[in-house]
Structures are given as C-alpha cells and as structure tokens.
Amino acid sequence: MTTSAAETPLDAPETSEDDDGRTTQPAGSGKWARRLPLLPALVFVIVLTQLPFLGTIIVSFMNWNAYYPDERGFAGVDNFARVFTDTNARSAVFVTILLTVSVVLVSLVLGLLIALLLDRRFRGRGVVRTLMITPFLVVPVAAALLWKHALYNPEYGLLNGMLTWVFGDDAPQPDWISNNPLIAIVAALVWQWTPFMMLILLAGLQSRPMDVVEAARIDGASAWQIFTHMTLPHLRQYIELSALLGAIYVVQNFDHVFTITSGGLGTANLPYFIYQTFYTAQDYGRASAAGVVVVIGTIIIATLALRTAFTLFKEESR
Amino acid sequence: MSTSEGTTESAIDARKDEMRTAPGAEEPTERRRAQQYRHRKEPRAAMLLTAAAWLAGILFALPVAWMILTSFHGETDAAKNPPDLFAPLSLEGYRTFFDAGPWPPLLNSLTASVLSTVLVIVLAFPAAYALSIRPVKAWTDVLFFFLSTKMLPIVAGILPIYLFAQASGLLDNIWLLVILYTSMNMPIAVWMLRSFLAEVPVEMLEAAQVDGAGLATTLRKVIAPVVMPGIASAALICFIFSWNELLLARVLTSTVAQTAPVFLTGFVTSQGLFLAKVCAASFVVSLPVLAAGFAAQDKLVQGLSMGAVK
Numbered sequence: 083m084t085t086s087a088a089e090t091p092l093d094a095p096e097t098s099e100d101d102d103g104r105t106t107q108p109a110g111s112g113k114w115a116r117r118l119p120l121l122p123a124l125v126f127v128i129v130l131t132q133l134p135f136l137g138t139i140i141v142s143f144m145n146w147n148a149y150y151p152d153e154r155g156f157a158g159v160d161n162f163a164r165v166f167t168d169t170n171a172r173s174a175v176f177v178t179i180l181l182t183v184s185v186v187l188v189s190l191v192l193g194l195l196i197a198l199l200l201d202r203r204f205r206g207r208g209v210v211r212t213l214m215i216t217p218f219l220v221v222p223v224a225a226a227l228l229w230k231h232a233l234y235n236p237e238y239g240l241l242n243g244m245l246t247w248v249f250g251d252d253a254p255q256p257d258w259i260s261n262n263p264l265i266a267i268v269a270a271l272v273w274q275w276t277p278f279m280m281l282i283l284l285a286g287l288q289s290r291p292m293d294v295v296e297a298a299r300i301d302g303a304s305a306w307q308i309f310t311h312m313t314l315p316h317l318r319q320y321i322e323l324s325a326l327l328g329a330i331y332v333v334q335n336f337d338h339v340f341t342i343t344s345g346g347l348g349t350a351n352l353p354y355f356i357y358q359t360f361y362t363a364q365d366y367g368r369a370s371a372a373g374v375v376v377v378i379g380t381i382i383i384a385t386l387a388l389r390t391a392f393t394l395f396k397e398e399s400r
Numbered sequence: 401m402s403t404s405e406g407t408t409e410s411a412i413d414a415r416k417d418e419m420r421t422a423p424g425a426e427e428p429t430e431r432r433r434a435q436q437y438r439h440r441k442e443p444r445a446a447m448l449l450t451a452a453a454w455l456a457g458i459l460f461a462l463p464v465a466w467m468i469l470t471s472f473h474g475e476t477d478a479a480k481n482p483p484d485l486f487a488p489l490s491l492e493g494y495r496t497f498f499d500a501g502p503w504p505p506l507l508n509s510l511t512a513s514v515l516s517t518v519l520v521i522v523l524a525f526p527a528a529y530a531l532s533i534r535p536v537k538a539w540t541d542v543l544f545f546f547l548s549t550k551m552l553p554i555v556a557g558i559l560p561i562y563l564f565a566q567a568s569g570l571l572d573n574i575w576l577l578v579i580l581y582t583s584m585n586m587p588i589a590v591w592m593l594r595s596f597l598a599e600v601p602v603e604m605l606e607a608a609q610v611d612g613a614g615l616a617t618t619l620r621k622v623i624a625p626v627v628m629p630g631i632a633s634a635a636l637i638c639f640i641f642s643w644n645e646l647l648l649a650r651v652l653t654s655t656v657a658q659t660a661p662v663f664l665t666g667f668v669t670s671q672g673l674f675l676a677k678v679c680a681a682s683f684v685v686s687l688p689v690l691a692a693g694f695a696a697q698d699k700l701v702q703g704l705s706m707g708a709v710k
Binding site: 113115116117118119120122123124126127130131132133134135136137138141195196199200202204205206207209210211212213214215216217218219220221222223224225227228229231232233235237238240242243244246247273276277278281282284285327330333334336337340341352353356357360361366369370373374376377380381 | 446449450452453454456457458460461463464466467470478479480481482483523524526527529530531534535536537542545546549550551552553554555556557558559560561562563564579580582583586587590615619640643644646647651660661664665668674675678679681682683685686689690693694697700701704
C-alpha cells in the first residue's frame with residue numbers, strides 16, 4: 083500500500099506552511115485558496131440538512147395541526163410532554179433500538195461466518211460471492227414486497243409451500259407475519275444486510291498478512307488460536323466500520339416497516355411513527371417534537387459511535 | 401487501509417511470540433504428527449467447508465431466484481401451494497406491469513439518480529481535495545461534520561422541507577429530489593473520495609504545480625485520471641442509494657414526479673391474485689441496481705466501505 087503517499091497530505095496540517103513546500107502564497111490568501119474548493123459542498127450540505135432541522139426545532143414548540151389551521155400558535159413544551167407520555171412514541175423508541183441492535187448483530191455474526199467460508203480457495207468461489215451479494219442489490223421496497231408476499235404469505239408463500247412439500251397436505255401453515263411481526267421484519271432486513279457486512283469483513287480478511295498466519299500455523303497454533311489471537315484483532319476495525327455503517331442505515335429504516343406491516347402489530351419504529359404523525363395525522367407540532375427527540379437520541383448514540391470511527395480514522399492516518 | 405505496515409507487523413510478531421511460548425504449544429514430534437493428521441483429514445473438512453459456502457450462497461440467492469421464477473409464471477400457477485416449479489412460463493406479470501404505465505416513474509428514478517450522482521461528484525471532488533491534498537486547518541472536524549449529517553435521520557428534517565416545497569411550488573417536482581439526494585449522498589462521497597485522493601503521489605502534484613496548472617486543471621487533468629476507480633465506486637454507491645430511496649420520494653412527490661419505488665408501493669394495493677406481477681415489478685425496478693452491482697463488484701466493496709477497504 084502506498085503508505086508514503088498517504089502520509090504526506092495527511093500530516094500537512096501539522097507541518098507549518100513554509101516547510102510544506104507546496105504553498106508559496108501569503109498565509110491569508112492561501113487559507114482561502116485552501117477553503118474555496120470545500121465551500122460549495124459544505125454550504126450545500128449545511129443548507130439542506132441543518133436549516134430543515136432548525137425548522138423542525140421551531141415547529142416542535144408550536145401548536146400546529148394542518149387539519150385545524152386556525153389554532154396555530156406557540157405551544158411551549160406541550161408537544162414534548164405528549165411525545166414522552168404517548169405509549170406509541172415510547173414503543174417506537176423501543177422498536178427502533180430492538181430492530182437496529184438485532185439486525186446489526188445478527189448480520190454481523192452471519193456475515194463474519196460467511197466471510198470466513200469465502201476466505202478459502204475453492205471451486206466456484208467467485209460464483210458464491212456473486213450469489214451472496216444478490217440480496218443487497220434488490221431495491222429495499224422490492225425486497226420487502228418479496229418477503230411479504232412471495233415468502234411469508236400463509237396461503238401461497240414459499241415458506242409454507244416448502245412445509246407442504248416436506249410434511250404433505252396436513253403440514254402446519256403458520257401466518258409468519260401475524261405470529262412474529264418483528265422477527266419477520268428483522269429476518270428480511272438481516273437478509274439484505276448480511277451481504278454488506280460479509281463484503282467488508284471479507285475484504286478485511288483478505289488484507290491479512292498471510293505469511294505471518296502461515297508462520298503461526300507452522301509454530302503449532304491451532305485454527306482457533308489463530309482466529310482469536312490474529313484474525314479477530316486484525317478484523318476489529320472492519321467489524322466496527324461495518325457495524326457503524328449498518329447502524330446508520332438500519333436506524334432510519336422505513337421501507338420494510340412501511341411495506342411488511344404498515345407499522346401495525348407493534349412494529350412502528352421512529353421513522354414510521356414520525357411519518358404517520360406528520361403525513362397521516364397532520365400533527366406537525368408533535369411530529370417535529372418526536373423528530374427533535376430522535377435527533378437528541380441519535381446524537382448521544384452517534385457520539386459514542388463517532389468516537390469509535392475516530393479511533394479507526396486515527397489508525398488510518400497514522 | 402493505509403496503516404503503516406511496520407507497526408501492524410511488529411504487533412503480530414509480538415502475538416506470534418506469545419503463541420510460541422503459550423503453554424499449549426506442542427513439541428516438535430507431536431506437531432509433525434498433528435500435521436500428518438491434518439493432511440489426512442484435510443480433503444473431507446475442505447469439502448464440508450466448500451459445501452457450507454455454496455449452501456450459504458444458494459440460500460441467500462434463493463429468494464431472488466424465486467422472485468424471478470414466479471415473475472414468469474401465470475397468476476394461478478404462482479398462487480399454488482405447494483409451489484409448482486415447472487409451471488408453464490408466461491409473460492402475464494410483465495404485461496400487467498408494463499400496462500400500468502411504469503415508464504414515467506422509471507424515467508423519474510433515472511433522472512433523480514443520475515443527475516444527483518453527477519452533482520455529488522462535481523461538488524464532492526474539490527471538497528475531498530481540500531480535505532486531503534491541500535487540507536484546510538480543521539479538516540478532521542469538517543470530515544466528521546459531513547459524517548454526522550448522515551446520522552441526522554432524514555425524517556427529522558422532512559416536515560420543513562415539505563412545507564418549503566409546498567410554499568414554493570416544488571412539490572411533485574423531480575428537481576427537488578435531485579437536490580435532496582445530492583445532499584443525502586454528499587457525506588459518503590466526500591469520505592470515499594478523500595480516502596482515494598490521500599493516496600495520490602505527491603510528486604505528481606508537484607509536477608503539475610511546476611507546470612503552472614490551476615486548481616481546475618489539476619483536478620481534471622492530473623488527479624481525476626488517477627482516482628477514476630475511486631470516483632466510479634462513489635458514483636455507483638450514490639446511484640444505488642438514490643435509486644432505492646423511498647421516504648422522501650413518497651412524501652414529496654405524487655403523480656408527476658413519482659419514482660419507481662413509490663410506483664411499486666402503489667402497484668401492490670390492487671385486488672385479486674397478484675403475486676406474479678408483484679414479482680415482475682420488483683424485478684424490473686431492481687434490475688438497474690442488480691446490473692450495475694454485478695458489473696462492478698469490486699467497486700461496490702470499496703464504495704460500501706467508504707473507501708476504507710481497498
């Protein structure tokens with residue numbers, strides 16, 4: 083890997099501008115010359131993410147329901163009080179956490195196992211990798227529809243179809259979604275996210291220095307010892323990266339909840355709850371208060387996650 | 401990852417030493433015996449592992465294979481229990497889907513995904529330059545600001561965006577989605593491109609400087625050709641995430657600017673037997689992503705990991 087090339091630009095901010103060798107302009111204009119290429123992207127993102135959120139904060143203190151336009155006004159902290167006392171909102175928080183943690187954990191473990199299986203040379207390895215990637219390349223709504231209708235449907239879904247194949251005509255024909263709505267959603271999400279975890283972990287496995295592993299094996303280390311003492315420590319940053327990225331996307335999942343259960347049967351997560359409060363109930367004030375609560379929660383979790391990312395990043399730029 | 405290899409290796413060396421002196425370490429003769437034993441056992445164990453890998457691959461691809469097979473069956477055959485794998489093939493599902501007018505939504509998705517991807521790259525590329533090659537002072541803070549916006553759930557800002565769009569007449573306008581998808585994907589693109597730009601050899605840039613090339617020329621003629629694989633990865637990922645997006649499109653568009661995922665959710669609410677046409681519709685809508693992803697598997701891996709894995 084081109085370590086030397088990577089280090090110079092990364093170290094640049096620490097070195098003063100004159101021994102940098104690349105800046106000949108006076109300090110003042112040099113600063114702005116450096117900033118200029120950054121500004122369009124930065125301004126764009128600030129305007130489109132921070133301004134709307136500012137709007138959400140303002141509306142969260144307002145009494146504003148689009149069905150009753152005459153009653154619009156300042157509400158103080160009423161909306162927040164209603165969010166915290168609302169059982170639906172509390173259940174949405176709980177569902178979001180449960181969904182995110184279980185999907186990320188299960189797909190990480192499955193992804194790691196499959197990555198280990200694919201980290202060997204065997205006939206058709208490329209084909210198996212391609213097969214494994216397939217779930218990630220199905221549009222999420224389409225995947226949710228596929229699981230709901232083609233797999234879970236109690237009358238003609240594939241799952242019950244296979245039960246009939248195996249057990250004959252009096253095979254059990256469970257209604258998968260009604261019986262275990264949350265597990266049904268988790269399974270569909272795990273199916274889509276395992277390939278993602280697997281790809282990153284496989285890349286991590288393949289960047290291991292194999293000669294050292296070989297040396298350890300000749301020295302008599304067992305496969306388990308090599309795995310726990312060499313493979314896992316090496317994989318740590320890849321595991322953290324895939325968990326962080328997976329969590330960012332699964333926390334915000336809307337498509338699966340919307341498609342598979344329409345938020346019913348106690349599966350409404352926060353994105354769905356806010357969508358419903360705003361889009362169906364038209365209660366702008368309460369939806370915004372819930373949005374603010376989500377963001378505060380996300381900031382708390384994200385600070386912890388970002389700290390992880392930061393250690394990753396330090397290792398990278400070392 | 402561009403970790404300096406020296407430290408990693410010495411760490412592993414240390415670990416190796418630990419293992420050498422570990423109480424479980426075997427005597428030479430025992431070790432030889434263990435190796436012989438392993439050699440005898442290897443073929444069967446290897447075969448089992450290969451079989452397990454194939455089984456995992458087949459299990460994960462099975463739902464998609466089932467979706468494609470069902471999409472080519474007639475509705476009555478598709479609804480059979482137990483399933484009839486060898487039912488006569490039919491294009492009924494595809495005919496119903498294409499009769500429902502999917503072209504405008506598909507074209508809307510294409511417009512939103514392609515234009516926003518181009519816009520993301522055009523804006524993120526110079527930004528990545530200002531975060532790696534000639535970095536601004538607080539470049540780590542800026543980089544983490546970008547990532548932190550990714551943690552701000554879309555749903556937390558959707559109401560003001562909706563009210564703004566309503567007031568300015570941008571509801572149901574595909575350009576609004578182009579702009580929003582651009583901001584949605586910008587952090588990922590900046591992160592990825594930064595890690596690719598950080599590996600551009602300095603000598604190359606110095607040569608360009610001597611030749612008196614301006615920033616735009618340097619970016620276009622010197623850096624872009626070198627980091628083309630990175631740009632391709634970033635573009636692929638941005639395209640996929642834009643094509644997949646549902647929440648914003650569902651709230652902000654209706655009849656004119658609706659995208660393929662929104663069309664798909666509306667397509668299912670119809671009555672009667674519909675499994676074959678749902679499978680056909682799902683397959684057609686996923687096809688661009690499937691094709692792009694299969695064609696560029698390695699780019700996909702780099703893209704998904706934000707360029708951290710090379």
